[in-house]
Amino acid sequence: MLNCQFxxxxxxxxxxGLxxxxxxxxxxxFCWPxxxxxxxxVVGGLGSLLALLVNGVPTGTVSLAFISIAVLLNSYWRRC
Structure with a gap:
């Protein structure tokens, strides 16, 4: 990764976080926001997952994709 990406x-x-x-x-x-x-x-995670399928496995991408999908599923499951 480059410094600008970090x-x-x-x-x-x-x-x-804020x-x-x-x-x-x-x-x-603030439920809906x-x-x-x-x-x-999750859309970013799906983009990472698509890049994973197209380009192969870089480090860290798989875990970020699954974490982002899990966060959204948990949020919709709880329904605020």
Whole structure:
């Protein structure tokens, strides 16, 4: 990975973390925005999974794809 990729991913995960911490104050109020964020996370995971199928296995991609899918399934299962 390049330094710019680390910075980009660090900013993305920081944004997700801050959104989750902010939403914990009133989870019922922020239910749908959080599901939207988790959906975007899953779309990114599906893109990683597609890249995995097309290009082969790089390090770390498989676990991130499955984690993102598991987060969304858990969110929809709980239905806020």
């Amino acid at each position: 910075r980009f991913l660090g900013a993305i995960w920081m944004g997700y 959104a989750l911490v902010y939403a914990l104050r009133d989870i019922r109020r 959080l599901l939207g964020l988790f959906t975007l996370l």
